[in-house]
Every structure is written in C-alpha cells, then in structure tokens.
Amino acid sequence: MIKLFKAALLAAALSMPLASAPASAATPANALVVAQNIDDIVSIDPAEAYEFSSGEYVTQTYDRLVQYDAPDVKTLAPGLATEWVADDAARTITFTLRDGVKFTSGNPLRAEDVVYSFKRVVALNKAPAFILTQLGWTPENIDEMVKTDGNKVVVKYDGDFSSAFVLNVLAARPASIIDAVTVQANEANGDMGNAWLKANSAGTGPFVLKTFRPAEIINLVANPDYFGGAPAMKTVIIRHVAEAATQQLLLDTGDVDIAKNLTPDQIKSLAGKDTVKVETYPQAAVHFLSFNQKDEALQPEAIWDAARYLVDYKGMTDSFLKGQMQTHQAFWPSGFPGSLDDTPYSYDPAKAKQILADAGIKTPIKVTLDVINSTPFTDMAQSLQASFAEAGINFEIIPGTGSQVITKYRARTHEAMLLYWGPDFMDPDSNAKAFAFNEDNSDDNYQSTTTWRNGWAVPAEMNAATKAARAEADPAKRNEMYVDLQKKVQEKSPIVVMFQAATQVALATNVEGYVNGATSDFVFYRLVTKK
Template sequence: MKMVSLAGLAGALLMSVAPVATMAATPADTLVVAQNIDDIVSIDPAEAYEFSSGEYVTQTYDRLVQYEAEDTKKLVGGLAASWAADDAAKSITFTLRDGVKFASGNPLTGADVVYSFKRVVALNKAPAFILTQLGWTKDNVEQMVTASGNKVTVKYAGDFSSNFVLNVLAARPGSVVDSVTVKANEQNGDFGNAYLKGKSAGTGPFSLRAYRKAEILSLAANPSYFRSAPALKNVVIRHVAEAATQQLLLESGDVDMAKNLTPDQIASLQAKGGFKLENYPQAAVHFLSFNQKTPELTNPAVWEAARYLVNYQGMTSSFLKGQMRTHQAFWPAGFPGALEDTPYSYDPAKAKKILADAKVQLPIKVTLDVINSAPFTDMAQSLQQSFGEAGIQFEILPGTGSQVITKYRARTHKAMLLYWGPDFMDPHSNAKAFAFNEDNADDKYQSTTTWRNAWAPPKELNEATKAALAEPDPAKRNTIYLDLQKKVQASSPIVIMFQATSRVAMAPAVSGYVNGATSDFVFYRLVKKN
C-alpha cells in the first residue's frame, strides 16, 4: 500500500472544500469526518441501500414524513405540513409545505413527489421493494400516487394500517427529487440514475459538492433549508479504511471526527484525554449466513451446530468490546417486539455431537466472504478458529464493502459475514428480511437475507409474517413477532450473533452531532464547532 504523510492526506481531505493555510486544524466552518465509506454502491436515493449511502441521503433529501435530528424516535412532517389518513379507503392525503425549494432553486411541487415515487418503482433497484409492498407497480403507480395543487394523495393495497404506510414513506426511497433537474439529465430512459450517482437534487440541509467512490463525500450547506440552515457551511466525509489512520488524523487535528475506531484506540484516546467519546446504540444486527445453493450447508444440523460454534463472549470481551453486544434475534433490542433471549453460547463439544448425531460428513470446506476492515476481519478469524474445531473450515475472502454486498445480492457466496439494519422503523422490515420468502427463484430478486441465501422458510413463517403485518392491535402484533423471532432463532441458515453500538470520537470543539439507531438517522445539520 502506498503511504502518504498526514499533511498530504489532510490536504486531500480538504481539497474539495477550500484551501487553508495550515493542515494542523480544520476550517472553523467545516466538519471533516474520517470514515470507512467503501460500502457505497450508489448515492441515488432510488438505489442507495448501504449504511454510508443512507447517511448521505439523509443529509441531501427529504421525505413527506420523516424522523428528525431533534427527536429521532418521533415521526414528523417533512415536506408535508400535514396529512389525513382514510383507513377505509386505504389512502393518505398530504398537504405540502409552502415555500420549499430544491438546491437548484426550483420550487417543490406535487409533481416532484409523483415523479420521485414513480422512478423508484420503474428503476426497481435494491430498495424499491419498500415502496412496491404498498401494491405499487410500474403500471399503476401513477394512479396510486396523484397530485393536485399542493395536495398529494397516496393510495395503497394491502392488509395493513396507515401507520405502517407512514413508516414506509419515511424510509430512504421515499426521498423526493427535483423532477425538473432530473428529467433534464435523463439518459436513455434511466430516470436520471446515472446523473444522481454523482449529483444531488434534493431539498435537504446539504447538497453534494463532490463524490469520488471510496475517496470523499463533500457537502455544502443549504442556506435556505426550510428547518433552518445548518450551523456549518461544509461537511467533508473522507474515506479512511484504516482505523489507526483515523486515530492519527484525529489526534493531529486534521479531522474533527473518527467513526471506525477499535476498542483499543478508544481506550488510548480515553487515556490521553482531550477528546469526546460518544456511544450510540444501533439497530444493526450482525450475522453469519449460509447460502442454500451450497449443498454442504443445507442440513439443519449444520445451522444448529453453528449457533454453538460462535465465541460470543470471547469476541465481545476483546476486540468487539464496546462495539457490539450479544444479540440472537432479528429485531434489535430496545425496540417494541424485540426478543432479547440469548439461549446460545460457545460450546464446541455440543456442536460436534449435533453434527455427529446427524451424520454430517466432515470436514466441510467453504469460503467466507467478509468486508476487509475492522472489526469484520477479526470476527471472521474468530469464526474460522472456532468453527474449525468442529470440522467446518472457512476460507476467508476479504473484499470492499461494495464487493461483498454485490456478491451477496447475486447469491454467489457460500458463507457470508454481514450486517442488517431495518429499512424503516417497523418490525415488518426485519421480519420480511429474515422470516419471509415465498418465491425463491433466481430471477425473483428480493432485498432480503432469506432470498439472498436462497432459503425458502417454512410456510408457517411466511403466513405468520403476513398475519403480523395485518394485525391492527399493537400488543397482538408484537406477540406474533416474538414467536417469529424464536422460530428463526432456533432453525435458520442465518445465525444472528450481535447488535452494534456505534462509538464516535470527536474533537472537543464539536457539538450537536446526532447519530440515531439507523444510518438514516445520522444528522450533521445541528453540528457546531465552538
């Protein structure tokens, strides 16, 4: 790897913002962040489906309704000033805010909302299913979403309540784009997809100044943002994969924030003092999964044994300390309906007996795909060692985040170490991802862990997932989800191991940073440097 000096790297950090006289400190009006952002596949809000791209979309776009920096647990009006739901008619009518403009200066209109939802459905990229589950198709979306003046009416088809629909519309693909600008930059009927991979066209608190894949995201403040202009004029997110380099840059004053430090580095900063160290509970669950296209991994005994071959405590008490907690259910702890039981512990002797009783032929040799950065490579090495004791031998295949995720979506992996965060704040988001798959065909792409691992769950799980979605009573609904989690926890080719905690180190001058439970709830709008 080519090495560069800290001064040279700091210069790269700021080259898209403004020249500065010294590299010893960042500009007073600019927040510079060191972060691993190589998971980004696309920054088009109709295609963005990764953690880092989720953060970006929140800074640059708005939805009709959304969760805001001031209270990330409360759903409020975004581009909509108000709305009225008609459950009987399965429709919601939104009244748009007055005076909202896109970064281009174009005024927000109902036509922008209709176009934005239409392009998500028409493009049919990874997150499109979030909107199409409302019964929208390429053929009917313009009848399901209509506009008249400052009113937008959203219709839906399905046995679920309007509250569920609002949570769907608050998700990332519900972002509204500037239809005038995007249409002007369409290429061969792509709905501006190529254009929005390198430009922004939103109403958000920031607009995109520059994006270079696995290098930099540079954002400029929107001074006319309808919730008030951001406190800082610029945010620069620099891709720094190495945690040690992130620490050095923070200590030297060349960045204001480091987001991917190891526990040892956090401890080092604590010992030195002079930095803010914040913990943010996250909704992401981390799991090991087995592709059911791989014959050696289809025996349920292998799935059961795997649950006893993860050294949960060994990892969370060492290199994952402060970063993750043991969690073995698909809905994150801290949210209504979450199963917090952790019945499995590291027991290689029990795992060996399970495999022997089932007459599983050993050794099993499979590849394990993993993101090539901490702590994922450390987790993979731990799994390689512990599974090897029972005759399951992993060959670790490291790759960038986008490489690993793209492979997972194509179902070409064998074993995969990855993470999953809810697409929207409703248990159905994860239930559909981990317990539902009614069409396992290769040409029926679904953004779920079940489909990506070619696993067709038993019919009872599919039916229970649909029943929970339709249940109007919150208590009864949570009961169904608890039962679903127990069943997936007990028998599934997806071994859920941990729930993440985000630990962010920042310079003492930084305040106002908001990091909610999902990547969509990261906000820079209120950040100040005192």
C-alpha cells in the same frame, strides 16, 4: 494517505473565506471533517442507495414527506408535508405539502415532484424499490396510486396493513423526494437520471453534494435556504479512511474532527485526552453469519443448529468487540417494541460436534466465508474460523471491499457470509420480511432480503406468520406475534444472528450537536457547531 487527505482538506478550506479558518485550528471553524470507511457505497441515487454509508449521505441531501429527524430521531415528524390525514377504510393518506420549500437548484417543491419521485423508484426497480412496491405499487398502476390535488398528494396503498405501517414506509430512504425538473433534464438513454444522480444531488436537504468520488470522498456544502434552518457547518467532508489506525492518527493530529471506525483498544487509548471525546450510540444493525442454501452441502439443518453453538459470543464481545457490539440472537434489535432479547445460545463446541454426529454429517467440511476487509469484520471472521474448526467446519476467509462483498451476496454466489443488516424503516416488519419471508426463491425473482440472498425457501407457515403480523392492528398483539416469529427464526434458520451493534464515535471536544441515531439514515450533521 495523510498527504492526500490534507490536500483535499486544503482545497475545501480554500473555497471558503480565509477569515473563517483560525490559525490555531487544523480544520476550518465552519467545516466538519470526518474520517470514515465508506467503500460500501454502490450508489448514492436515493432510488438505488441501499448501503449504510449511502443511507447517511441521502439523509444529508434529501427529505421525505414524513421523517425521523434530529434531534429526536425516535419520533415520526413532519418533513416536506406539514400534515396528513389517513383513511384506513379507503386505504389512503392525504399529505399537505409545506409552503415555500425549494430544491437546492432553486426550483420550488411541487406535488408533481412527489409523484415523480415515487414513480421513478418503482420504474427503476433498484435494490430498495421493494420498500415502496410492497404498498401494492407497480409501474402499471402507480399513476392511480399516487395523485396530486393542488398542494396535496393523495397516496393509496393496497395491502393488509395499517396506515401507521405505511407512514413508516414513506419515511424510508427510497421515499426521498427529488427535483423532477432537474433530474428529467439530466436523463440519458431512458435512465430517469440514474447515472447523473450517482454523482450529483437534487434534493431539498440541508446539504448539497459538491463532490463524490467512490471509496475516496464525499464533499457536501450547506444549503443556506433549508426550511429547517441553515447548517452552521458550511462544508462537510467525509473522507474514506479504511484503516482505523490512520483514522486515529488524523484525529490526534487535528486533521479530522470525527473518526467513526476506531477499535475498542483505540477508543480506550483516548481516555484522558482533553482534545477528544467518545460518544456511544446504540444501533439497529444486527450482525449475522449465513449459509447459502443454493449449496447442497450447507442445506442440512444440523449445520445450522451446530453453528449456533460454534460462535464465541462472549469471547468476542469481551475482547475486540467490547463497546462496539452486544450479544443479540434475534433479527429485530433490542430497545425497539417487539424485540426478542433472549440469548439461548453460547459457545459449546462439544454440543455442536454431537449435533453434527447425530445427523450423520461427515467432517471436516470446507466452506468459504466472505467478509468485508476492515475492522471489526476481519477480526470476527478469524474468531469464527478458529471456533468453527473445533467442530470440523473449516472456513476459508475471502476478504473484499464492502461493495464487492455485497455485490456477491446479491448474486447468491457465496457459500457463507459474514455481514450485517439494518432495518429499511422503523417497523418490525422491515426485518421480519428480510429474515423470515421468501415465498418465491427462484433466481429470476431478485429480492433485497437475507432469505432470498441465501437461497432459503422459507417454510409456508413462517411466511404466513410474517404476513399476519404485518396486518395486525392491535399494537400489543402485533409485538407478541413478532416475538414468536423471532423465536422460530432463532431456532431453525440458515441465518445465525450473533450481535447488535453499538457505534462509538470519537469527536474533537469542540464539536457539538452531532446526532447519530439507531440507523445510518438517522445520522445528522446539520445541527453540528464548533465551540
């Protein structure tokens, strides 16, 4: 592993001037090398990318009309559009494009590129397409919903929601703008360039893709003409390193500048080292345990109710999850408007046993539990296996790579699933639609939500409450509606939210300017410098 990694690093270093790499440094002065588990990536095409690691990649290589950008990742800011005018009555937003922007191919940014980018997402209908199609866009009407007007783009939407909601949608990953000329030139069999974009980039972002090998490496090179300023790092190498121990070794030996998946014990062992620093970033991701309702044995609500008392929340957060997660039992993360921070459930196997007995549930019950085969997921699975066994629910742990587990989840072929969820855009509706909405549970109506993937036909009143909150114009009232909706899901759902993540990143002390926001879409390397 280390020899292969050094070979890749050496190859990247040789592509740069020798003067840029001081003899005293293991990594060149103008190269950033990251050790990270990236085997969750299914696709890097922004119309298809729907995993945490692919979201981070898209941010480095593409821009949106409006976006959350470094260093202030909590404020919606101009991106490829410098200004916009909303007409709530007409349900339109008119964007004025930034002058002088070029794609990394050298092609100029045009309003036609925006139209093609949105149309392409809707036509391909990949996993994240629902983020845009919820605006009422279809393959049949997209030409009428998004139009050009010189250097302006007029976006029309159809739905009971405000323009503020629409702007958050258009700041999301699938709304990334691609180079239509380049992508169309690389179409194959009518795929709108999908195959080509799985190995190439075609954006305006601060970096351009040089190499992508799944579960191995992402190599980015700087875009010197980026409208936000050229990155100081000429090269960013994100190397897939699944083992936390290997990540720490590479950081200790100076072979990488950043290690992203260290365990709490490893983080603790770094204290006092003058070559490494640790930074903690609250994350929007919530971690949950879910039961597939396509399995008749898992349909009794008593199993859902008992499960909430069989998670050893404190035991995990006080030990192997310390510093990486906090107990959180609602679908919208703490720290954002509209969050529910009450944690009414604690580990109580006696109460869980009583719930099952009162419902006439015969134990023991054998349930398979799919889990990503890396830390901390395997440790969490083992803790759940031990605590649930106290009430006669016996988990058989099935480990797999991130892509294997997620693919199985999308196919609804699991029994129980240990996974995480991050909002697709920074609006409570993003998670509400994932955890509290499913009006059509049929197998042929694929939806990128936890409810559909777990085969849960959400009660009609909960579906109605989700739609009502999305449409509410008054911000304070809207937040109250989301708090109430979270209480309902918290009390009665086959999806048990357990934790909210916090990311601890270990960096070489000479690395400055790294930005890690609440989601993977808010990871930025363009401001990184080395002292």
